[in-house]
Amino acid sequence: MTENKLPSGHTRIDTLELRGITKRFPGVLANDNVNFEVRSGEVHALLGENGAGKSTLMKILYGLYDPSDGEVFLNGKKITIESPTDAINHGIGMIHQHFMLVETLTVAENVALGLPSSRGFLTDLDKVSQRILELAEIYGLKIDPDAYIWQLSVGQQQRVEIIKALYRGAALLILDEPTAVLTPQEVDEFFIIMRQMVADGHALIFISHKLHEIMDICDRVTVLRDGAKVGTKNVSDITKSELANWMVGREVIMTRDLDEINRGPSRLTLENLACDSDRGTPALRDVSLKIHSGEILGLAGISGNGQRELAEAITGLREVTKGKVILEDEDITHFAPGKITERMLSYIPEERMRDGMIKNFTIAENMVLREHHISPFAEKGFLMLKTIARHSDDLIDKFGVKTPSRETKAGSLSGGNIQKVVLAREISRKPRVIVAAQPTRGLDVGATEYVHAQLLEQRRDGTAILMISEDLDEIMAISDRIAVICEGEIMGIVPRYEATPEKLGLMMAGVVPEEN
Amino acid sequence: MRSRLDSLLDALLPVFATFAALGVGAIMLFILRVSPVEAYGALWEGAFGSTNAMAETLVKATPLLLVGLGICIAFRASVINIGGEGQMIIGGILATQIGLTFTDWPGWLVIFAAMVAGFLGGALWGGIPGFLKAYFRVNEILSTVMMNAIAVQVMNYMLRGPMIDPAQAEKASKIPQTARLLEAFRLPRWAPTRLHAGFLIAVVLAILVYILLWRTTLGYRIRAVGQNPHAARYGGIRVRRHIVTALLLSGAFAGLAGAIQVYGVNYRMITDGSASGFTGSAGFNGIVAALFGQLHPIGTIPASIFFGALLVGANKMQRVVQIPSALITALNGLVVIFVVSSEIWRRRRQRQRLSRDETDDAPPSIAENINTSKEEGSA
Incomplete structure (x- = not known):
């Protein structure tokens, strides 16, 4: 094994640098002249509130968005990443917050998806399964290559995503809130995997809201606020509450006392x-x-x-x-x-994007999903659009949903705002x-x-x-x-x-x- | 946020796409050594050149619009109804039977009853595939197409047997057709053209379908089921029942189109053994019209007129410049391809406009299943 090889046999990424990245959407400056650097053998946390521009930055790095401005350097050489395929060829992998798996296919089929088969027109799923088991062994990821995705828990699906990236030779892995779906024990196991990968020379970008995890696992942290970089620090030089205040830009209450209530x-x-x-x-x-x-x-x-x-x-x-x-x-x-x-009985479902709301419906329509047929939102089979509008404006205001208007499609909201819509709907019914x-x-x-x-x-x-x-x-x-x-x-x-x-x-x- | 310019551009995209399609058509005409200017001139002349031409355009547009309305409803529920042909036929048969049976009823009542019968006949023919899809997971594309085949045979049987014109029954020729409807039973016409009240009915229904889809709980439910059945179920909506309802309504509008064809244009049913002999392929062309109208009932009105014009104008063009009729079909196809492609482009632009973190899908779209975006294409 030569100096710059990983255990998986792929080339190491020594440094990857984003310089002056700017991304404009009409009306929104999602990234404003952001500099960011990650090195081999480190976990670099990317921290920021919802909508701070973390995902946009990472989507640019992964070739899903073209930056409006700025450059990417790999091991000091300028590269352009125009598609995820480019990113993968450069050894960059990404684990998305919402998994990119085909539910009706098996683990092995998902891993093989989009890759050329060694047998031309015939599939080589047995070889793929073999390699999956090898990688699983190296990195300690328990997974059955023949299981269907829909049969797996969220945690297991995440492992499939990691295997998928490793299978494609990722040297740098972007982890978009990977622990959000894991239990404490699973997080511990996951951290062991992360440490192993870092020790082997992988570079990891870790996006998380959980401050203690950043303190636990990360070497450096970069904070974004409103699309701009606030700064980068060594994790050893900063405390948890400093980090929280730094991210939010104000004091945050970290614990909460429950007042006694008679049951x-x-x-x-x-x-x-x-x-x-x-x-x-x-x-x-x-x-x-x-x-x-x-x-x-x-x-x-x-x-x-x-x-x-x-x-x-x-x-x-x-x-x-x-x-x-x-x-x-x-x-x-x-x-x-x-x-x-x-x-x-109100229900805030786990998979809110799938079960809790209709992405292509407006916020107003989503606000009455549960009661669209009940007075005052409907009378004799007709929707009372004015009442629905007033009700949604109320809730948007009361629950602080950040949206241009009630007519905005729910799917274009950020995760936090989507949850606010669901919460508003479920709670406002008393x-x-x-x-x-x-x-x-x-x-x-x-x-x-x-x-x-x-x-x-x-x-x-x-x-x-x-x-x-x-x-x-x-x-x-x-x-x-x-x-x-x-x-x-x-x-x-x-x-x-x-x-x-x-x-x-x-x-x-x-x-x-x-x-x- | 969308600027005014963006919205305007989006709305005009199908128009640009149409011009682009006509441009490619011009090349084809050129290869056939026909002057595109002359040919398109004839097409325009044939479709809009005189009062009569315009009336013919609207006559052709009527069944397209009615079928298209049904398609809007079905597609909003994410159900694909390819059974417009069969639904039109069954609607036509039932409506005709009303007119042949109740000859002593007043005209308005027969017309009304016939329209209802057509509506119900189509609903039955759409509802069966709907039921099979919802409760037995039978693919509706297959079942609706099969129902078309059954409907054709039902028509051929009825017109050769039980419903045959008594005058024909006595002759040796036995042309498979029914007797003519009494004059009192015909939809009012705008003489001297063939334009009949059916067009007005269709336009009014387009507005009603718009209200149904966006102003009623039923429409809300149909759209919810089509957009996200999981969330619809969570919202207390009975998903299967609404899949049936959507196909039922979709079929009903096609059935009504059949009834109106009989009472407004032909005044009898006659078969040449094929479905298109009766429907003029409106059961299929209505799908195209609805797609062209962005699956919006109001948008389907101009879209139907556009395709009606293309059909009528093409006849004239064919006569004037002497080109094979296959070219007309090709031209139709070109328009569809360009419009659907422009839809993908519109979606991409929209995606770029959408902001930040977790965005991905755009409004319901005819290109939903064809569009392989950058994001979805990632490994």
Whole structure:
């Protein structure tokens, strides 16, 4: 092995430099004269709030956007990147925040997609699988090459994305909020993989909102605000709260105390609930939970242990095979989703881009997705456009959605604003129960703070909230009680003041706590 | 944010595309040693040159518009209805039967009942594939095409047997056609042209379809189901039921087109054994008109007139400059290709205009499935 080779056999990238990158969209300056440099053997964090221009910058580096101005230098030589193919040929790989996988194809097929086969017109999937297993071995990524993407959890899908990039010989990897979808344990494993890659000479660009992760894993950090670079520093030279203030440009509250609230009667009761996964295998076994008025029950667990199925079973989107869902005194087990909505159960879905909103509908139309057929938004089958408009303007204003107008297509909003739209819609109905799945996934510090404040306000108003999250910090921050799910079973419920990350971590791994 | 200029450019794109298509057509005419100026002059003359020509254009546009309206509804629900031909036929048969049966009813009532019968017949013929798609996952492209074949055979059977003109039944020739409708049962005409009230009905319905799609909960649901069935289901919308509804309505408009063809133009049903003998291929051309009209009911009005004009004008052009009729078909095809391509270009421009982080899709588009963008093309 020569000096500048990686274990995967590809050439190392010693330095990659972006100089004076500017990207203008009509009416928006997404990047303003940004300089950025990353070296072999380092993890370089790119930090900034939603809309600060991180993704735009990385899309330019990956050839998805052409910069309006600026240059890219690879190992000191100027290069032009006009397409992702160019980027890949230069050894640059990207793991997108929203995965670029074909759900109906297998892992191996996804990896092979777009690459020439060694057998001409015939596929060489057996060879691809072989190589996937090799790479998986080197980097410690557990994956079954023959599994279909739709069968995999979000965490597993991410591993497929990483394998895909490595397979194509990525020496520099852009990781766009990679940990947003992982559990603490998975994050730890992922960090081990990252450290391994860096030690081997890879260069990593790490986009994240989670400050402690940046402190943990990164060597340097570059902060963007409103499209412009604020600066680059060594992580060892800066504290977490300095970093937060630097990013937001103001003081940020990092922790929050829960005020005591008297728990009311049980609003949502699950009795021995069971249902199947998309694959037809049991996803939930015998789940019994009571969620009371005025409490947040946090449901912690590793991705893919039945959380999504649980949320869908409660909201009527998935068939219940056994057991009951009881809302106050009414058995709503086999009700259609619309019926359940009408009984004032709100649901903030995990995949909000897919399930929670219609990208090509306007914000106003999305604001009434759940109640488009109910007075005052509809009368005798006609939409009351004026009422809908007034309602959306209200919510846009009240929830601070950043948008040119209510007629803007929802799909053109940033992640944080999309979540605000969903949140506004679900909360403004004054629901009896809220099921919130990963409510702050992919949101920055400011937006997360906001979502939590909203949920806590609902709690104060007596709403029963089931908050499903893979982020232990979040679970510990705002839950009254914490239930842990593992392989479709509830491992136990602990009050917040008794919970520690270690204890929860063990339960998430399937260890039942001792009775005492 | 879109500037005024951008919007204007977008709206005019199909027009530019049409000119570009005519430009390529001019080259083809040139190769055939025909003067493009003379040929296009004849085309214009044939379509708009006289009151009568204009009336003929609108007569041709009427079934295109009606079928196109149905296509707008179906495509908004992401359902593809290729069954306009069959739906028109069934609508035509039922409507004709009304006129032949209730000869003692007042004219207005028969016309009304016939329109309703046509509407329901088309709805049935569209609803069956809809039901099969929603509940048994039968591909609607296949099933609607198959339903076309069945409809043709139903027509041939009916016109040779139960519905045959009694006068023909006695003759040896046995031409497969029904008796003529009574004069009182015919849609009012704007004499001396052949322009009939059906065109007016179609325009009014275009406005109603616009209202249906954007002002009613049903339209909201149809569009939601078409855009994102997951989110629609989450929103309490019964996805399968609305897929059926969309195809049902889509078929109904085609069925109505069939009824109006009989009551406004032919006054009887006659078959040459093929579907196009009755429909004039409006069941297919209506799809093109709807696409040209950006799948918008109001946009489909000028689009239908445009294609009506192309059909009528082409006849004249063919007579005047003596060119093969295949060239007309080719010209039609060119227009479609250019318009669809311009749609892709429009989408790309839109994408560039959209801002920042997580943007990717643009409004519903006829080029949705053809467009391989830079982003989606990435590995």
